[in-house]
Structure formats: structure tokens, C-alpha cells
Amino acid sequence: MTDSHDASSGAFDPASATIAVVTYNRSGLLTRLLTSISEMDPKPGHVVIVDNASSDDTGEVVESFRDRIGTTIVYRRLETNTGGSGGFSEGVRVAYELGSEWIWLMDDDVEVIGDGLAKMGRWAPRFRSIQGRRYDFDGSEFYWQYRIAERMGIPIPFAPAGFDESGYKPMNSGCFEGMFIHRDIVRQIGLPDPRFFIYWDDQLYGWLASRKTQSVIVDEFVLRRTREIKQWDMGIRHMNASSNAYRYYIMRNRAIMKKYYRALGVYQPVLFGLGTSLTFGKELIRLLFVERTVRGTSNLWRGLRDGRAISRDASFRTMAPLTESVD
Incomplete structure (x- = not known):
């Protein structure tokens, strides 16, 4: 595993980060997310919105936020629905071309907690592949399997949920609902693979990142899910x-x-x-x-x-x- 933390050493600059969002026909949820971004402090330098050829009013919603979000919006509407995988591949590509040092990936069915970027930024000088924590729709702590059994390529079902005084735990997976990754790791492992369309793409991408740097999940709640899923x-x-x-x-x-x-x-x-x-x-x-x-x-x-x-x-x-x- 390559370890080159020097690339991200020093104070974290929020303007160096880009939030990259993938959306598809969920303008109501996107509105909630963009509202939460407009209320963030600090804000990222850019917000990239990749629209997977939505047929609803997603474009109009994005335009309505340009003057009130408090940062630069870059809107990419794709000609066809490329799935979450294609959307995140495009989102990372655009953010990388913008020169972003940090890329924060998320779906449209979350809200950002107001100081979420500051919380992630506290870990940026130490790590380059970081996952924050999420609240579930009902306000409970969202459980995520942050480690995989590598040779089998599946999540370890009962990854320990508790944190010690360090405030972080090593991980070898990833989730595009909140992955915070440095451009140098993106450069080394390439863009997310759009051929997945949906599923396994983020787990594999996080695993690839963990082969290049120490990947961690940190004890910081930074997102809140806004869509209820049958469980x-x-x-x-x-x-x-x-x-x-x-x-x-x-x-x-x-x-x-x-x-x-x-x-x-x-x-x-x-x-x-x-x-x-x-x-x-x-x-x-x-x-x-x-x-x-x-x-x-x-x-x-x-x-x-x-x-x-x-x-x-x-x-x-x-x-x-x-x-x-x-x-």
C-alpha cells in the first residue's frame, strides 16, 4: 500500500473541495439536499450535479439554486441514464478537471449536516480516503459495513460499530453516499467504473483506494438520509x-x-x-x-x-x- 499523506498535509481549505451529486427523477429530494448545502458553513468551492437524463423538473430546480446556494454550481445533464455508476464516474471526472483537491460524493437522498465539511476537513491532513457517518431517515445511526472479506469480495456482516479514542477505524471499502476522497488517490486508481451501472461500484472503488492509502471511517456525523426504505x-x-x-x-x-x-x-x-x-x-x-x-x-x-x-x-x-x- 502506498502511503503519501504529504500530498494533503497542512490546513484544509474548504474551497478546495467539490461536492459531486448524482440525481435521477427525484427533484424533491434534490431540493432538500441543495437547501442543506446552501445552509452549510463552510461551503465547498463547487457543487457538481450530474443529472442522469431526468424527465422531471430537475433542471429547473438546479437553476433556482444558482443565485442562492452560495457557491458555484456545475450542472451536467447526461443524454441517457447511466445509473449511479456512470453518474459518479462523470461527477468525479468533472470535479477532477475543476482542479478539486477533495471530492465529496453523495446521492440526492441525503442532507448535509451544517458543519459536515468542517468535520471532514479536520481529518483531511491525516487521511486521503475518508468516510463520515450518517443518520438514517428516522434519526438513528445508519449502520454500514465498512470492511469487506477481500478474497470473497463481500461485506463483513458484523463490522464493529464502536469507536475508540482515536475517533476512526480502518476500512477497505467505500460508499458513494458520503465518500470523501483526495484527487491524488483518484489519479492513481482512475475514475469509478461506469460499467457497473448500479451496485458493487463504490465498494470496489473504496477497496482500490485502500490499496493506495490508509482508508478510514471517522466518528463524525455529516449526512442525514432523507428517504425511507423498507427494512x-x-x-x-x-x-x-x-x-x-x-x-x-x-x-x-x-x-x-x-x-x-x-x-x-x-x-x-x-x-x-x-x-x-x-x-x-x-x-x-x-x-x-x-x-x-x-x-x-x-x-x-x-x-x-x-x-x-x-x-x-x-x-x-x-x-x-x-x-x-x-x-
């Missing part, structure tokens, strides 16, 4: 509802992860295959106990089938490191 309360954690699209990409995208593992020399067929089987089983449990149905299993099998085609694609290349130009 199964398991006591020590929750399991969220899913969708047929998610079920398909959860399985298909294991093949893209396998390509990265092979390229980096960490692929172990038995363990990675076990991770795929456990993922399949978890999605069956999600169908039965969260959504109370058995319909949807065909999407899991279809994802596995299409994943095999990706596995056989000899032309597939992982995302390349960046130069100072990403044109």
Missing part, C-alpha cells in the same frame, strides 16, 4: 428492500469485480465463488423476509448468466490511472 429489523442490524434491477446487477457485476481481482493478482476462484454463492443466498433471504415474495429470483439467475459473458470477454480492461487530463 427487516434483525435486531443488531437491518436489511433493506431491493428491486429487480438491483438483483440483476448484484449478480452480474460480480464478473466485473472478478476482472479487477484478476488484474490485480488477488483472485482466488474458490473463495470468490463462495462470496458469489453467499451473495445469491443473501438476496434470496431479502426476497423472503423483507419483500415477502419469491418473485424476482429470475433476475438473480439472469445476472449470473450475463456475468459469464463478461468473464469471457478478453477485451475487458479495468479503469486506467489518470493523467492531469482526463479527456
Whole structure:
């Protein structure tokens, strides 16, 4: 693992940060997020909004905030819906081209806590891949699996939630709902891979970052989720509802992860295959106990089938490191 903290040493300048938001047909939620950004202190230098070809009034909402958000808005409306993966890839690209030192990624269904950027900035001189904490829709602490079983490529189900006096814990994963990453790490690992469309993209990106620097989750609440999701309360954690699209990409995208593992020399067929089987089983449990149905299993099998085609694609290349130009 490369460790070059000197690149981000010294006092943190909020103007050096860009918030990159991906949105799709949720202008009401986007309004809440942009309102929270307008109330932040301090504010970032830029807010990049990537619109995944929304058909609602997203464009009008963005324009209504230009004169009152208190920072520069850069709006990119894509011609087609590229999924969260394509949106975040474009958001990172735009932020990087703006010269941003720090890129703070988030979906449109969160609000920023007023001093959130200041809280993240306190850790910026020490680390270059940082994840803050989130409140859930109901105000409870949002539980996130910040470590993965690397060889299996799946989250460790019961990552310890408590923090010691250091205020941080090492992680080897990532979540685009709040990832705070330095441009030097982006340069080394390249842009997020848009081919995922949805799912596994942020976990893989965070894992790639952790191979270059010490990645951490810090004991700072900086975001609040604004959308309620159906859940199964398991006591020590929750399991969220899913969708047929998610079920398909959860399985298909294991093949893209396998390509990265092979390229980096960490692929172990038995363990990675076990991770795929456990993922399949978890999605069956999600169908039965969260959504109370058995319909949807065909999407899991279809994802596995299409994943095999990706596995056989000899032309597939992982995302390349960046130069100072990403044109």
C-alpha cells in the first residue's frame, strides 16, 4: 500500500473541495439536499450535479439554486441514464478537471449536516480516503459495513460499530453516499467504473483506494438520509428492500469485480465463488423476509448468466490511472 499523506498535509481549505451529486427523477429530494448545502458553513468551492437524463423538473430546480446556494454550481445533464455508476464516474471526472483537491460524493437522498465539511476537513491532513457517518431517515445511526472479506469480495456482516479514542477505524471499502476522497488517490486508481451501472461500484472503488492509502471511517456525523426504505429489523442490524434491477446487477457485476481481482493478482476462484454463492443466498433471504415474495429470483439467475459473458470477454480492461487530463 502506498502511503503519501504529504500530498494533503497542512490546513484544509474548504474551497478546495467539490461536492459531486448524482440525481435521477427525484427533484424533491434534490431540493432538500441543495437547501442543506446552501445552509452549510463552510461551503465547498463547487457543487457538481450530474443529472442522469431526468424527465422531471430537475433542471429547473438546479437553476433556482444558482443565485442562492452560495457557491458555484456545475450542472451536467447526461443524454441517457447511466445509473449511479456512470453518474459518479462523470461527477468525479468533472470535479477532477475543476482542479478539486477533495471530492465529496453523495446521492440526492441525503442532507448535509451544517458543519459536515468542517468535520471532514479536520481529518483531511491525516487521511486521503475518508468516510463520515450518517443518520438514517428516522434519526438513528445508519449502520454500514465498512470492511469487506477481500478474497470473497463481500461485506463483513458484523463490522464493529464502536469507536475508540482515536475517533476512526480502518476500512477497505467505500460508499458513494458520503465518500470523501483526495484527487491524488483518484489519479492513481482512475475514475469509478461506469460499467457497473448500479451496485458493487463504490465498494470496489473504496477497496482500490485502500490499496493506495490508509482508508478510514471517522466518528463524525455529516449526512442525514432523507428517504425511507423498507427494512427487516434483525435486531443488531437491518436489511433493506431491493428491486429487480438491483438483483440483476448484484449478480452480474460480480464478473466485473472478478476482472479487477484478476488484474490485480488477488483472485482466488474458490473463495470468490463462495462470496458469489453467499451473495445469491443473501438476496434470496431479502426476497423472503423483507419483500415477502419469491418473485424476482429470475433476475438473480439472469445476472449470473450475463456475468459469464463478461468473464469471457478478453477485451475487458479495468479503469486506467489518470493523467492531469482526463479527456
